[in-house]
Amino acid sequence: MEGMETPVVEIEHLKMSFGENAVLKDVNIKIAKGENLIVFGKSGSGKSVLIKCMVGLLSPDSGKIVILGHNMIDLKNDELNALRKKIGFLFQSAALYDSMTVGENLAFPFRDLKDQSKEETAELVKEVLINVGLEEAIDKMPSELSGGMRKRVGLARTLILKPDIILYDEPTTGLDPITSKEISQLILDVQKKYNTTSVIITHDVECARITGNRMIIIKDGVAFAEGTFQELSTSKDEWIHSFFE
Amino acid sequence: MALGLRLKLKEAIDKVVVKPSENLYTEALRDFFYETSRLTLFAVRFFREMTRPPFEFKEFLRQSYLVGYKSFPLVGITGFIMGLVLTIQSRPTLEEFGAESWLPAMVAISIIREIGPVITALIFAGKVGSGIGAELASMKVTEQIDAMEVSGLNPYKYVVVTRILSTSLMLPALVIVADAIALYGSYVGVNLKGDVSFQLFFLKVFQKLSFTDITPAIIKTVFFGFAVGLIGCYKGYVSNNGTEGVGTAANTSVVIGSLAIFIIDMIAVQITSLFT
Numbered sequence: 001m002e003g004m005e006t007p008v009v010e011i012e013h014l015k016m017s018f019g020e021n022a023v024l025k026d027v028n029i030k031i032a033k034g035e036n037l038i039v040f041g042k043s044g045s046g047k048s049v050l051i052k053c054m055v056g057l058l059s060p061d062s063g064k065i066v067i068l069g070h071n072m073i074d075l076k077n078d079e080l081n082a083l084r085k086k087i088g089f090l091f092q093s094a095a096l097y098d099s100m101t102v103g104e105n106l107a108f109p110f111r112d113l114k115d116q117s118k119e120e121t122a123e124l125v126k127e128v129l130i131n132v133g134l135e136e137a138i139d140k141m142p143s144e145l146s147g148g149m150r151k152r153v154g155l156a157r158t159l160i161l162k163p164d165i166i167l168y169d170e171p172t173t174g175l176d177p178i179t180s181k182e183i184s185q186l187i188l189d190v191q192k193k194y195n196t197t198s199v200i201i202t203h204d205v206e207c208a209r210i211t212g213n214r215m216i217i218i219k220d221g222v223a224f225a226e227g228t229f230q231e232l233s234t235s236k237d238e239w240i241h242s243f244f245e
Numbered sequence: 246m247a248l249g250l251r252l253k254l255k256e257a258i259d260k261v262v263v264k265p266s267e268n269l270y271t272e273a274l275r276d277f278f279y280e281t282s283r284l285t286l287f288a289v290r291f292f293r294e295m296t297r298p299p300f301e302f303k304e305f306l307r308q309s310y311l312v313g314y315k316s317f318p319l320v321g322i323t324g325f326i327m328g329l330v331l332t333i334q335s336r337p338t339l340e341e342f343g344a345e346s347w348l349p350a351m352v353a354i355s356i357i358r359e360i361g362p363v364i365t366a367l368i369f370a371g372k373v374g375s376g377i378g379a380e381l382a383s384m385k386v387t388e389q390i391d392a393m394e395v396s397g398l399n400p401y402k403y404v405v406v407t408r409i410l411s412t413s414l415m416l417p418a419l420v421i422v423a424d425a426i427a428l429y430g431s432y433v434g435v436n437l438k439g440d441v442s443f444q445l446f447f448l449k450v451f452q453k454l455s456f457t458d459i460t461p462a463i464i465k466t467v468f469f470g471f472a473v474g475l476i477g478c479y480k481g482y483v484s485n486n487g488t489e490g491v492g493t494a495a496n497t498s499v500v501i502g503s504l505a506i507f508i509i510d511m512i513a514v515q516i517t518s519l520f521t
Binding site for chain 2: 052055056057081082083084085087089091092093095096097098108109111112157161
């Protein structure tokens with residue numbers, strides 16, 4: 001991206017392989033503050049691996065991932081955990097803790113913050129649940145929630161720490177078209193309200209259209225194409241175009 | 246464990262164990278060393294994390310309730326049957342020698358020293374070890390452990406340390422309860438064919454029991470509990486084969502946990518015999 005101010009995410013020459021299988025060969029991405037970047041690609045192309053590297057769940061073989069001015073690869077455990085509090089991650093399955101209620105799930109990230117009272121935490125839990133439209137679900141167990149509700153609670157848990165960056169791993173997968181649209185709109189609302197920077201991994205064209213400012217398509221371990229939704233959806237390249245059919 | 250460290254560990258073991266003429270045995274040997282070294286590192290991490298704040302006291306209490314209190318009915322019933330059956334089975338042999346009056350003492354020593362701790366630990370491995378293995382593997386598969394990690398929290402401390410501490414402390418308590426109930430079962434067994442008062446039965450029991458019978462037996466159950474918790478947590482925490490991995494983690498937690506109980510028991514008996 002030419003002319004970008006200091007990017008909040010800067011990925012350079014990222015390489016990651018599992019045994020002989022090189023998943024990411026040379027990925028270079030820059031993301032500006034407040035931007036919603038859509039990452040497209042075939043299944044197994046390394047999209048989820050990319051965001052797992054960004055949050056330190058996987059260690060890349062080589063390359064540089066600079067997030068909010070910190071190179072993830074050089075960070076010690078404590079520094080990495082401190083940085084992770086500024087990065088939200090919405091898992092594909094929402095990854096709610098089965099043994100806790102919705103309220104406890106949301107309060108969980110605050111358990112080691114001594115300077116925050118229980119009342120303040122309860123207030124925040126209530127606030128984010130209202131933001132995702134699920135204030136009545138606070139005492140429910142995850143097993144009592146529908147797929148769409150789980151995604152909303154997962155998003156609420158991501159939002160509760162008020163992160164600067166949110167990484168979404170296929171946020172609309174497994175949802176019906178109406179709920180998918182609601183979740184996509186919610187992602188956009190969250191971005192506007194909290195001015196977050198987002199990376200959204202998705203196969204859902206409608207979600208990409210609603211939420212994305214910019215898109216990249218990963219092919220053969222590199223960022224094969226880059227542009228706006230409009231540019232890529234009208235691309236002459238048959239392979240790129242096939243994503244939008 | 247970081248991916249880089251795992252790969253280095255595997256490479257190091259490959260260099261030592263795998264020769265050019267690699268066959269099935271060397272591969273099995275390599276896997277054994279690899280698993281053992283990873284389990285050792287996992288245990289070392291437990292001791293390191295256990296001593297560092299913050300301490301997850303509330304979760305530890307919750308796990309102790311689940312692991313200890315919820316196992317109580319099973320352990321109690323097993324203990325009662327254990328005492329009853331052992332008494333019924335031993336009586337004919339002692340009758341042959343006219344040593345029927347030794348029945349309470351003999352059963353008590355067998356139960357307190359060996360049968361109570363080992364049987365209870367095996368039941369515990371079956372119920373709790375498999376549960377921990379399956380639960381953690383399921384948390385891994387559904388990315389709950391990753392979710393804790395990306396929240397900037399330490400899942401090892403919350404998930405693993407609390408469970409291993411609970412199993413290490415709850416198993417001795419369960420064994421004490423199981424032993425007491427087994428002795429009561431023995432009292433019932435004695436009275437199926439006789440008429441011995443409650444006071445006389447327990448007088449006979451405590452005449453022959455000493456602290457050298459009770460203390461080592463209870464101490465070894467701390468190690469049994471530690472092994473069950475450690476293996477269950479390890480198998481669940483490193484599981485990565487999807488839903489199939491959940492079943493495998495539960496199964497191997499019980500199998501390896503039970504084997505560990507026998508190995509620890511063998512070592513404990515050798516050590517105890519040095520002092521008695």
